Amino acid sequence: MKKILTSLPAVMNILASKPAKIFMAAASLLLTTAVAMSFSLENTGGGYKIGDTAQDFNLKNVNGKNVSLTGIKNAKGYIVVFTCNHCPYAKAYEQRIIDLHKKYAPLGFSVVAISSNDKDLVPDDSFDNMKKLAKKKKYPFPYLYDETQAVAKNYGATRTPHVYVLDKDRVVRYIGAIDDNSEEPSLAKEKYVESAVDALLKGQEVAVKETKAIGCGIKWKKS
Amino acid sequence: MKQLLVSLLIGSTTLPAQSIPFIKTAQLEHWLNTDSDTVYVLNFWATWCGPCVAELPAFEKLNEKYAPQKVKVVLISTDFKRNVESKVQPFVKRKNLRSQVVFMDESNPNVWVNLVSPEWSGAIPATLIIHKRKNVRLFFEKQMTFKELEANLRSVL
Numbered sequence A: 001m002k003k004i005l006t007s008l009p010a011v012m013n014i015l016a017s018k019p020a021k022i023f024m025a026a027a028s029l030l031l032t033t034a035v036a037m038s039f040s041l042e043n044t045g046g047g048y049k050i051g052d053t054a055q056d057f058n059l060k061n062v063n064g065k066n067v068s069l070t071g072i073k074n075a076k077g078y079i080v081v082f083t084c085n086h087c088p089y090a091k092a093y094e095q096r097i098i099d100l101h102k103k104y105a106p107l108g109f110s111v112v113a114i115s116s117n118d119k120d121l122v123p124d125d126s127f128d129n130m131k132k133l134a135k136k137k138k139y140p141f142p143y144l145y146d147e148t149q150a151v152a153k154n155y156g157a158t159r160t161p162h163v164y165v166l167d168k169d170r171v172v173r174y175i176g177a178i179d180d181n182s183e184e185p186s187l188a189k190e191k192y193v194e195s196a197v198d199a200l201l202k203g204q205e206v207a208v209k210e211t212k213a214i215g216c217g218i219k220w221k222k223s
Numbered sequence B: 001m002k003q004l005l006v007s008l009l010i011g012s013t014t015l016p017a018q019s020i021p022f023i024k025t026a027q028l029e030h031w032l033n034t035d036s037d038t039v040y041v042l043n044f045w046a047t048w049c050g051p052c053v054a055e056l057p058a059f060e061k062l063n064e065k066y067a068p069q070k071v072k073v074v075l076i077s078t079d080f081k082r083n084v085e086s087k088v089q090p091f092v093k094r095k096n097l098r099s100q101v102v103f104m105d106e107s108n109p110n111v112w113v114n115l116v117s118p119e120w121s122g123a124i125p126a127t128l129i130i131h132k133r134k135n136v137r138l139f140f141e142k143q144m145t146f147k148e149l150e151a152n153l154r155s156v157l
Helices: A002-015 A021-042 A088-107 A127-136 A150-155 A192-201 B002-010 B025-033 B050-065 B081-094 B146-156
Strands: A059-061 A077-082 A109-115 A143-145 A162-167 A172-176 A215-217 B039-045 B071-077 B100-104 B126-131 B136-140
Touching: A077 A088, A077 A150, A077 A192, A088 A109, A088 A192, A088 A215, A109 A192, A127 A143, A162 A192, A172 A192, B025 B039, B025 B126, B039 B050, B039 B146, B050 B071, B050 B146, B081 B100, B126 B146, B136 B146
Parallel strands: A077 A109, A109 A143, B039 B071, B071 B100
Antiparallel strands: A059 A143, A077 A162, A162 A172, B039 B126, B126 B136
8 A cells, every 4th residue: 555655656757747747746746645545534554453344345256246245135244254266274264164154144144255366476366266266166155356455455354264254234243263273174173253153143242353373465466 | 205215315415404393382482582692583484375485595595694693594384284294394305495494383373373473464474583682573474585684684683
C-alpha cells in the first residue's frame, strides 16, 4: 500500500514536462491524498481484529458466478478460509476444510475459501488451476479468486491457510489456524475452528479467539 | 536414507553435509532468552517455500562474512517432519548449506510462534535478529536481501 502511495507522485513527475512539473507535483499530491483517503475507508490497516465487523465482498467463484457473504442464504455465520492451490500447508488441510463445510454448512456455517495469491508469482494458483483443483477435490464450497488481493488485505490475511470465523452479522469471532497439527490430522488435539463454531452455534463466547500457525506467506503482487 | 548413503558415497568436493538436529521450544527459548553477547539470526524457512529458498544465499553469505564475529545464523526448518530425511537433508546437501540448519520439532506452532515475535502471523519466510545483552530484537515477516540483512545486523553489532 505504502509503495503505491509513494510511487504515484514519482510516476507523475516523470510523466510531467518541465513547465508543468510544479502543477503536476501539486496535482499528484492531491491525488495521493485522495487515494489515501479512499483506502482508509476500506482498510483499517493491519486487518481485522476480534470484534471488528468484516466487510462483505463480491468475488468470482470457480463456477463463474460471483459470491458474496450476504448472498449465502440462511447463514448463521461464515468460515472464511484464505487458502490456495500450491502451498503444502494448504494442501495438508484440503480435506479438513471440506469436512468443516460438510459438518457445518447444514448448521448455517458455510466455508468460503479464497485464494489471493498472485498468479504471476505462483502459476499453480491461477484461476484456471483453482477451477481444476475445485473440480478434482469436488469442493462443496465456493472457492473464490481475490485477484486484486483487496479482500486479503482488508482482512489482514497473511498466510495460507488463515481462517476467519464470522458470526451472522459478520463480526469476527475467531482468527487463526484450523487445528493444532497441520501435518497429522489424526494427532490434532485442539480443533480451533470447530470449537469456535460450536460455541457460536450455542450462543456462547468463543474460548480461544486467536491462534497462530506456520503457513505459506500470501504471494503479494510486486508493485 | 539409501539416497543419502548413495550421495555420500558418490561424494563431492565439498565438506560432508551437516546433520539436522531436531529442536523443541526449549531450545528456541534458549536462543531467545539466554543472556549472551552473540547475535542470533534466526530464519524460519521450508524447502518448498519459494521466497525462503530464494533468500537462503543471503543468509549463507551473512554467515560466512560474519563468522569471525559473535554472529550465529540458524536456519530453522518448518517442513513437515516426515520430509526431514527425504527432502530437507538432501536439500541441505545439494545446496551445501554451511549455516546451522535445525528442524523445529513441534507439532503446534501456536505455542512457539508468539515467542519469536507477537508480530509474527506465522507466514514464512520470517527472520529474527536478536542480541540479548543489548536487548535488541528485530523481526521481519518477509523475504530479505543480503543488503537488508547486513544493514540490520550491523545496527545490532
